[in-house]
Amino acid sequence: MTKxxxxxxxxKAEKLNLDFETNDGVVHALRDLDLEIEAGEFVSFIGPxxxxxxxxxxxxxxxxxxxxxxxxxxxxxxDQARLxxxxxxxxxxxxxxxxxxxxxxxxxxxxxxxxxxxxQQERVERTINLVGLDGFGGKFPWxxxxxxxxxxxxxxxxxxxxxxxLMDEPFGALDEIVRDHLNEQVLQLWKKTGKTIxxxxxxxxxxxxxxxxxxxxxPRPGRITDVITSDLPDDRPLDIRETPxxxxxxxxxxxxxxxxxxxE
Amino acid sequence: xxxxxxxxxxAATLCGFYALVTGIGALSPALLVAAGLVIAGGLRxxxxxxxxxxxxxxxxxxxxxxxxxxxxxxxxxxxxxxxxMAGAVWAIAIAAWLHGWLAVEKTIADDARSMGHNWVVxxxxxxFFGFWLLFFWEALTIGLGIPTVLxxxxxxxGARLVSxxxxxxxxxxxxxxxxxxxxxxxxxxxxxxxxxxxxxxxFLRRGLLPIGNxxxxxxxxxxxxxxxxxFGFDWQSKAAVIVIMTFFPxxxxxxSGLSAASxxxxxxxxxxxxxxxxxxxxxxxxxxxxxxxxxxxxxxxLALIGAIVAEFFGTPIVGxxxxxxxxxxxxxxxxxxxxxxxxxxxxxxSYGALSLLERRVTFWHPSYRTE
Amino acid sequence: xxxxxxxxxxPVLTIVAAIGVIWYGFTVYLNAPWQIDQYEKSATEWSMxxxxxxxxAHDRPVLPAPHQVVVEIWKTTVQKKITSKRSLIYHSWITLxxxxxxxxxxxxxxxxxxxxxxxxxxMDKSLMPWIITSQTxxxxxxxxxxxxxxxxxxxxxxxxxxxISTYLSFxxxxxxxxxxxxxxxxxxxxxxRTYNTSRWQLFFALRLPSSVPYLFxxxxxxxxxxxxxxxxxxxxxxxxxxxxxxxxxxxxxxxTIQIWSALLxxxxxxxxxxxxxxxxxxxTQRMMGVPK
Ligand SMILES: Nc1ncnc2c1ncn2[C@@H]1O[C@H](COP(=O)(O)OP(=O)(O)OP(=O)(O)O)[C@@H](O)[C@H]1O
Ligand SMILES: [Mg+2]
Numbered sequence: 001m002t003k004x005x006x007x008x009x010x011x012k013a014e015k016l017n018l019d020f021e022t023n024d025g026v027v028h029a030l031r032d033l034d035l036e037i038e039a040g041e042f043v044s045f046i047g048p049x050x051x052x053x054x055x056x057x058x059x060x061x062x063x064x065x066x067x068x069x070x071x072x073x074x075x076x077x078x079d080q081a082r083l084x085x086x087x088x089x090x091x092x093x094x095x096x097x098x099x100x101x102x103x104x105x106x107x108x109x110x111x112x113x114x115x116x117x118x119x120q121q122e123r124v125e126r127t128i129n130l131v132g133l134d135g136f137g138g139k140f141p142w143x144x145x146x147x148x149x150x151x152x153x154x155x156x157x158x159x160x161x162x163x164x165x166l167m168d169e170p171f172g173a174l175d176e177i178v179r180d181h182l183n184e185q186v187l188q189l190w191k192k193t194g195k196t197i198x199x200x201x202x203x204x205x206x207x208x209x210x211x212x213x214x215x216x217x218x219p220r221p222g223r224i225t226d227v228i229t230s231d232l233p234d235d236r237p238l239d240i241r242e243t244p245x246x247x248x249x250x251x252x253x254x255x256x257x258x259x260x261x262x263x264e
Numbered sequence: 265x266x267x268x269x270x271x272x273x274x275a276a277t278l279c280g281f282y283a284l285v286t287g288i289g290a291l292s293p294a295l296l297v298a299a300g301l302v303i304a305g306g307l308r309x310x311x312x313x314x315x316x317x318x319x320x321x322x323x324x325x326x327x328x329x330x331x332x333x334x335x336x337x338x339x340x341x342x343x344x345x346x347x348x349m350a351g352a353v354w355a356i357a358i359a360a361w362l363h364g365w366l367a368v369e370k371t372i373a374d375d376a377r378s379m380g381h382n383w384v385v386x387x388x389x390x391x392f393f394g395f396w397l398l399f400f401w402e403a404l405t406i407g408l409g410i411p412t413v414l415x416x417x418x419x420x421x422g423a424r425l426v427s428x429x430x431x432x433x434x435x436x437x438x439x440x441x442x443x444x445x446x447x448x449x450x451x452x453x454x455x456x457x458x459x460x461x462x463x464x465x466x467f468l469r470r471g472l473l474p475i476g477n478x479x480x481x482x483x484x485x486x487x488x489x490x491x492x493x494x495f496g497f498d499w500q501s502k503a504a505v506i507v508i509m510t511f512f513p514x515x516x517x518x519x520s521g522l523s524a525a526s527x528x529x530x531x532x533x534x535x536x537x538x539x540x541x542x543x544x545x546x547x548x549x550x551x552x553x554x555x556x557x558x559x560x561x562x563x564x565x566l567a568l569i570g571a572i573v574a575e576f577f578g579t580p581i582v583g584x585x586x587x588x589x590x591x592x593x594x595x596x597x598x599x600x601x602x603x604x605x606x607x608x609x610x611x612x613x614s615y616g617a618l619s620l621l622e623r624r625v626t627f628w629h630p631s632y633r634t635e
Numbered sequence: 636x637x638x639x640x641x642x643x644x645x646p647v648l649t650i651v652a653a654i655g656v657i658w659y660g661f662t663v664y665l666n667a668p669w670q671i672d673q674y675e676k677s678a679t680e681w682s683m684x685x686x687x688x689x690x691x692a693h694d695r696p697v698l699p700a701p702h703q704v705v706v707e708i709w710k711t712t713v714q715k716k717i718t719s720k721r722s723l724i725y726h727s728w729i730t731l732x733x734x735x736x737x738x739x740x741x742x743x744x745x746x747x748x749x750x751x752x753x754x755x756x757x758m759d760k761s762l763m764p765w766i767i768t769s770q771t772x773x774x775x776x777x778x779x780x781x782x783x784x785x786x787x788x789x790x791x792x793x794x795x796x797x798x799i800s801t802y803l804s805f806x807x808x809x810x811x812x813x814x815x816x817x818x819x820x821x822x823x824x825x826x827x828r829t830y831n832t833s834r835w836q837l838f839f840a841l842r843l844p845s846s847v848p849y850l851f852x853x854x855x856x857x858x859x860x861x862x863x864x865x866x867x868x869x870x871x872x873x874x875x876x877x878x879x880x881x882x883x884x885x886x887x888x889x890x891t892i893q894i895w896s897a898l899l900x901x902x903x904x905x906x907x908x909x910x911x912x913x914x915x916x917x918x919t920q921r922m923m924g925v926p927k
Contacts, residue, residue, distance in 0.1 A: 063531050082537050089535040095528045098628040099550050108546065109536045140628060160536070368757045376756065385760055393761035414784050471646030481859035482905050483866050485775070486879075486898045489886030494697070569773045573867060577886055584773075592780050600780055604772060611771025 009075070010164055010196045011037040011060060016069035018055060028221030029055045033069070035215065035224065037198065039163070042190055044207035044214045045200045046253060052222025053200045054092065057166045060198065061089050073164070085113065087164035088157035092172065094149035096141035102128070102152050103137035109160045127155040130189065131182075147174040151182070158189070165197045172202070180238055183209060187236060204257075205241055208232075208250045216256035226256035265325075266373070270309065272366045277306025279359035287352025294340035295356055301333045302359045327370035334363035338399055345406045357403055361396055368392065416598040424602040431587070432606050439584040440610050442499040443571040447506025452563055454507070455514035456556065460544070462515075463522045476516040484509050488574040499583075502574040509570045510563040517559035521552025554629050557622040564614045568607060658701055665697040666690035699892045707896040720876070723900050729877040730865050731904060733793050737800020738861040742854065744801060745808025752809070753816040753842070754834070766809055774802045775867040782868065796877075800864035804857035808850070815849025816842045847923065851916035858908045866901060878904075 016033035019026045029052045037043050045053045058064040059071055062078035073081035081087065088109075096105045103124050110120040128137055131151040141149050150173055157165060171179045187210060190197055201207050207214050208230060216226040230249055232240065240246055265273070280302030283291070291299065307313060314321045323329075337360030344353055368389055375385045398418045404410070405417040412420060425432065462468045488505050495501035525547050533543040575585025584603050591599040623632055663686070670690050674681045681689075691700040699707075708723060715722035748766065751758045778799050785795040819841045827837050869879025878897045885893035 058531075061531075061535050063534060082535065085537055087535065089532070091528050091532065093528060095526075095532050097529065097547065097550070099553075099626075112533070112536045112538045112542050112546070142628065142630075365757065368761060372756050372760060389757075389760040390764035393765060397765075414787055467646050467649070469646075470642065471648075471650035474643075474647055475650055478906065481856075481909055482902045483863040483898075485863060485867060486882050486894075486901060489882060489894060490891070493886070493889075493891075565770050565773075568771070569775050572773045573775050588777070588780070592783065597780065600777070604777060608768070608772040611773070612768050615767065615771055 008039055009036055010039050010041075010073065011035065011198070012070075012072045013056075013059075014070045016056075016059065016071055017067050018052075018059060018064060019067045030059070030066070031221035031223045033222075033224055035227070037196060037213075039196050040194050042187075042197045042210055042212045043199065044211040045198065045217060046202065046204065046207045046214060047217030047222075047257065048219050049202075051217045051219035053217060054168055055222065057089070057168055057198060057200060061087060061166055085160070086162055087166055088160040088162045090154055090157045090165070090167040090170045092168045094141065094146075094153040096149055096152060096156075098141050101138050101140055102133065102144070105141065105152060106137075106156045106159050109156065123159045123161070124155075127159040128152075130158060130185065131155045132185075147178050150174060154182075163195055165195055167197065168200045169202065170199075171206070179206070184238065186210065191234065204250050204253050207253060208246055209236060209238075209241060214249075214253055216253060218257075218259070225259055226252075228252050228256070266369075269366060269369050272362050272369065273306065273309055276302055276359040276362035276366070277309070279355040279362070280306065283352040283355040283359070286355075287350055290350060291352055292340070292344050292347075294343055295353065298333075298337035298340040298356050298360070299352075301336055302356070302363070305330065305333050305363060327367040327374070330363045330367035330370065334360050334367060337363070341403060342399070345403060348407075354407070357400075361400075364392065364396060413595045413597055416601055420598045421601040421605060424598040425605060428599065428602060432602060434582050435584045435587050435603060436606055436610065438499060438580075438582045439502070439571050439575065439607075440568070443502035443574075443583075444506060444567045446499070447503035447571070448510060448563060448567045450503065451507040451510030451567075452514045452560060455511045455559075456518050458511075459515045459518035459522065463519060464540075469519060473516065473519055476512045476519070480512040480516055484512075485570060485573050488570070489577045492574065492577040497578045497580055501578075502571045502583075505574040506567045506570045509566050510559075513562050513566070514556070514559040517555040518552060521555030522548050524548075524555060525551040553626045554622075557618065557626060561615060561618050561622075564618055565611060568611050572607065655701060658698075659691075662696065662698050662700040663687055663690045666693055669693075669697070694892075695889045696891055699895050703892055704895045704899055707892045708899060711896065723878075723881070723896065726876055726878050726881055726897070727900055727904055730862070730869065730879065730901075733796040733868065733877075734800055734858070734861045734865040734904075734908070736793055737797035737864060738804050738854075738858050740797065741801040741804030741857055741861060742808050745805040745853075745857070746812055746850075748805065748809045749812030749816060749846075750838075752813050754838070763813075766806065769802075770806050774799060775864070778868050796865055796868035799868040800861035803864040804861045807853045807856040807860065811849045811853030811856075812846055815846025818849065819845045844923065847919065848916075851912065851919070854912050854916075855909050858912055859905050862901065862905050862908060 013033050013035045016030055016035075017028075018030040019028050033056065045056065047053055055064060059066055060073060060078060062082040071078060074084075074086055076084070076086075096102075097108065100108065106124045106127060107120045110123060115123075124137070128134060131154055133148060133151055133155065136144060136148065136152075141152065144152065150170060154167075154170055157167075171182055174182065183206060186197075186199075189195075199207075199210060201210075211230055214228040214230065215224055216228065217223065218225045228249065232245060232249070280299050283295070283299045284303070287295070308321065308324055337356050341353055341357045341360060371389065372385060375382050402417045402419060405412075405415055462472055485505070487508055491501045491504040491508075495504050529547055529551070530543065533547055538546070571583075572585035572588070575583045576589055579586040584607055587603050588600050591597070591603070626632060667686060667690055670686060670693075671681075673679075690696070691703065693699070696703070711721060711723040715724075717724050717728075719725060748762065752762055753759070781799060782795040785791070785798070823841060824837065827841055832840065865877070866879040866882070869877035869883070878901050881897035882894055885891070885897060
């Protein structure tokens with residue numbers, strides 16, 4: 001990537017450890033994680049269920065406190081970064097407030113930031129358009145399909161307009177076609193805005209298609225087994241997924257995942 | 265026709281025959297017409313008619329036809345009540361009721377097939393049921409000659425409601441408009457505020473939640489005599505009883521409601537760096553609304569009971585509870601029942617208003633979602 | 636174990652202790668005016684210590700101190716013969732028996748209504764609104780009349796009071812049980828339909844078992860409210876026995892300590908009853924193989 005040369009480090013994790021105390025013992029969710037993410041990168045996290053992908057994003061977002069090691073977001077502690085509203089988070093489930101219309105859900109973070117009415121409306125219109133939900137702004141979340149709800153929650157994160165986006169399996173609940181479509185859109189958005197994106201997924205093609213960097217993780221204790229830098233061109237039509245280059249990277253990811261499993 | 269419907273129809277017809285056979289000479293013309301209609305209704309069971317004349321058959325099968333039979337018969341019975349109730353009249357009363365039931369069964373079967381909200385079903389059916397309650401109350405008390413000092417018939421209570429409006433209004437004002445409203449507002453309002461304060465401290469919350477739950481189950485109404493001693497005979501002491509009675513259910517419900525928002529929703533607000541008050545007003549209070557309304561509804565009935573019972577321990581000479589206890593002593597049961605009717609009406613109206621408000625405020629809750 | 640102690644018991648005990656302290660504070664504060672009046676009448680010198688001591692030793696205090704109430708309860712339970720008219724155990728038993736009778740009848744009525752409502756749509760539409768309306772009738776207020784009327788038709792003693800408890804307790808049971816009977820997953824019901832189960836097989840195999848947890852939750856509410864019904868049933872009738880009668884006579888004669896001891900006994904009784912239902916719930920659910 002050309003962008004990385006000119007930019008700074010957005011996320012820097014060193015020897016990051018996180019243990020959960022549970023009733024039946026300690027769960028090592030993250031073990032000795034070292035990772036650096038530069039501004040403008042698109043980083044995918046892939047790994048079997050329960051390997052700590054969500055936990056890592058939550059550490060970045062200051063929703064979880066590491067037991068040892070250090071983590072810096074934009075050179076600050078996660079807490080400072082959160083208070084500076086440095087990132088938008090898309091949760092594994094839509095997490096829309098059911099008493100607010102889609103429009104008002106999207107404007108929720110904007111209200112909290114204290115933006116003016118006009119600014120709020122402008123941003124809501126822009127992002128709702130971006131995710132293809134025009135005309136549904138006046139509906140309530142429960143009147144929409146699961147996929148539409150997830151798109152609304154992406155719109156909400158986009159409206160927040162932070163430079164760092166943390167997305168936890170945002171497309172897990174969607175059908176293949178919509179998923180392809182949204183993949184394209186996220187990619188375009190990323191290119192247009194130059195945001196840094198951390199993206200959790202279970203799909204190898206999705207990870208390869210989207211990312212500049214793929215982080216492969218293995219479970220119990222959760223750690224990084226491989227970091228693959230993708231040298232696919234910036235311009236990625238959907239059929240790039242049939243090219244040998246793409247398949248080669250996908251193969252590396254698959255091997256990384258298998259290795260992790262063999263350890264277990 | 266379902267089996268149940270056939271059974272109801274057949275039973276009604278039998279009653280009609282019984283009435284005709286036993287009472288042919290003695291029945292009033294209205295009752296005779298009613299018996300005739302009931303028997304005509306029975307003809308619908310015959311397969312011959314259905315085969316010979318399907319168009320007309322499908323019309324007389326309608327629920328409206330049963331409703332007509334039922335009302336004509338009920339009217340005839342009510343008109344004949346004071347002449348003494350022979351077995352034939354009872355048979356027609358029962359036939360009337362069976363046709364009423366049949367009409368409801370048919371209406372509801374139609375409704376099950378159609379979509380959307382049906383006011384006839386959600387309002388008409390219960391009102392119709394209420395009519396039958398009153399009908400049999402009237403028929404039994406007058407027909408069996410139950411002394412009015414034991415149980416007055418609804419017509420007598422109705423007459424009392426009309427003739428003693430002034431007294432009833434004064435009692436209503438004293439008990440409901442003064443004691444109940446004040447106590448309810450103070451009790452519920454302060455409980456919500458206390459719950460919000462307590463909720464900030466985890467230790468307090470964990471201590472108060474079980475205690476509040478326990479106190480809600482106690483016969484708090486027993487503090488009534490103490491409150492009357494402390495706050496005097498007027499409405500203030502009743503309001504105090506209500507405050508104590510409504511406080512704990514509201515506090516407990518609000519506390520549970522404030523933790524009803526899901527972990528993910530709270531995390532979401534955290535990622536926005538939302539402050540305490542922002543997440544309270546934008547997330548936690550709205551999410552608590554179903555719980556708060558639950559308590560508001562429970563409390564609306566508790567409050568009325570609290571005020572009336574507290575009046576047993578001393579009042580100025582006005583108030584629903586006062587009137588009930590004195591009129592019972594004087595054996596004026598129609599007045600007592602009129603007061604009860606006023607209280608029940610006030611209670612139902614408050615409950616209904618709260619339910620409507622709840623529907624508007626918590627329209628998003630799964631139990632109300634439409635579309 | 637120590638964890639639950641810290642998490643659950645400690646906060647509760649702290650609050651109870653705080654309530655005790657506040658209670659003592661109010662005892663002194665509320666009883667002080669009368670006491671000071673006494674001092675002045677008899678022109679006694681008094682210190683704060685005297686005041687605190689004396690306000691807690693009134694015969695008819697505005698608010699008795701907790702220990703006075705406890706002593707009174709002790710005197711009227713342990714130190715009295717159970718058959719004595721002044722034994723709180725005797726009065727509790729009177730109240731308890733009508734509570735239990737009313738509760739049993741209320742539970743039965745509530746369950747029957749719930750079954751009718753769930754199995755017949757006409758019943759559902761006609762009855763449900765009236766079941767709710769029934770609770771807006773201040774039944775406790777008609778208690779005296781009900782008892783007079785029932786006495787007149789030859790019913791006396793326990794039953795009239797129990798009927799008031801029944802009226803109050805059938806409601807939570809009916810509402811909870813309807814919820815419970817309707818709680819099975821529609822998918823499970825459809826599954827049973829594919830087995831060609833009859834309506835009653837479906838009821839006994841699926842609906843009834845899934846309603847059990849709801850039933851017990853409602854029973855906890857119902858038994859508490861049955862007790863309230865029994866106590867209030869004793870209030871206005873000039874009844875001579877029962878906790879309600881103790882409340883009433885206490886208020887006639889200004890015997891505040893007697894009122895409070897009856898109240899505290901009622902509270903204990905309520906707690907014991909709810910605990911008993913809880914234990915029954917646990918045993919039943921264990922027998923049904925439901926993990927806690
Ligand atoms: N709050 C918690 N308390 C205890 N253990 C937890 C908690 N949150 C997560 N864990 C454990 O930490 C491990 C990592 O969980 P995490 O949610 O990060 O997995 P994941 O990689 O996101 O899985 P998935 O792909 O299924 O979403 C799991 O073993 C999980 O059981
Ligand atoms: Mg996850």
